[in-house]
Amino acid sequence: MGKRFMPETSQDNGPHVPVLLDEVLAALSPLEGKRIVDGTFGAGGYSRALLEAGALVVAIDRDPSVKPFADALMAEFEGRLIFVPGTFSELDTLASEHGPIDGVVLDIGVSSMQLDQAERGFSFMREGPLDMRMSGQGESAADLVNTLDAEPLANLLYAFGEERKSRRIAQFIVAARETAPIQTTLELAKTVEKAIGRKPGDAHPATRTFQALRIAVNAEFEQLVEALFASERLLTEGGKLVVVTFHSLEDRIVKRFFDPDKGGPAQSRHLPQVQTEARRWVEVAKARKAGESELGRNSRARSAILRTATRSDAVQRPVSLDGLSVPQIRGAE
Template identity: 75%
Template structure:
């Protein structure tokens, strides 16, 4: 399959450039006449490519702001595109009326259009309310920042953001909020920069903390795990699941989900052999990262990884978390 000439594509002018698009389409091919769930619809980049390849697409998203993009595709592909509001963690239930489903694609994390909308509060580079809610409902980032005890806040930043200086950051946040609640993105970013400093050429010091807060607000790790097992329940033998993730914590979960035996303790020939659980996914494709040309077009693709695998006929598992390496916030209720 040849590469798309994205610089001349209308997708480049869209609010979100889909990452590893050609690789995702290739992983799910052949697509003509097959039914695919796009569990993280966003601006519809993956859905459009799948539709153009001849697939029937059931798109899912919890963000009300994506409606305009869904309406556009529904008008262009009225017989092959359906949008369902909801979370991809329940994709098996949401897509059940459209079965059989032959493929699922998930693009994990925040979309470019969410980052670019200052009023959504995802970005530390733009002034906006400290919000970060993908569904635009429920607990906000401001609620967490102003409500958690110092130790629990530090543990959250460390577990979900891998922020090594989480305790110092939490200390500065708690001191700052004693005067007045922290309500904006730039206010929080300045507090974090004051706490840990900033070296020229390094990533912004608030990067990991904002990631941690976004994950906590949206329950992203729970969503990911539940979505993976939902896809396992939904897809029959031969179905393909393709997952694009954007940082090591997510990628580790996906990797262990597809191949739970990898990374386990080696078996000794001197001890009774452990019977391995039957494989639900086989073959598991090699992880794919973006090439130089894609990175030149879209710097937001730099940390992305695509993992895909084919469903076997073995019955689905009950969801579990511990063996997948899902981070746990110590001290959380």
């Protein structure tokens, strides 16, 4: 079971603070004169630090609300920040004309900036429309909640949120919407709390439900896989990929991507050894987590996991989900 979830932030948390920043910079160093793709620009925390370290940054984000942050950094670091609207799943195409690229950094998941914008509908702590679309386009969370039958809705909550009580939650949602559509974040949060209750000291009962819906609305697992393979296509030998994830489902995908053999069956020493493919990623570092000092400054770092690796000279792979343990919507418990 996954245990790491994106924590909600409070109104007084201030601007978004990039997690594991020192570790990210160390993994990409030396940065002077290097070209780095920040595939998840957000409020520009990583990009600013990379620019201050002497790098040229190609920043990518699909969220139109980040433009003021990008404009400010482009004005401050004239000629050294290139902002490209788009999804990080296409980062190789978006960044190729600005290469060669020496490194890619990805910060996966919703940012505290987005959580703090009630009108975006990401937070169960703030009243807002049940939206959750990072790009503002396509189906919203309200569309899923109000149109899916109980079984597929339960399956979604179980697969993407690892919600063990998914069937009961789905039943309560379907019953609630018979009176009126569920249109706001707090309406959904209250419905989930009514379904499964709330124990003092535990995480909010709607945490996993909101996570699952956000992942589904934004196709986050598919985007992550595409971004990893896009990085493999973009980077040449010696290029570095740095990925920060916020729960175990994403972290497992990144871990298996860097080291596919980790997901395969163990080979018996009594049988002929199967020839493994050439490794596309070398110098695969152990997972890193935030230290006590950072945790004291930034609660968002509590669930963050950093993984890094260096591109080898092996030919790139075709995009495939095989061996990556990408969650699939199946039967709920």
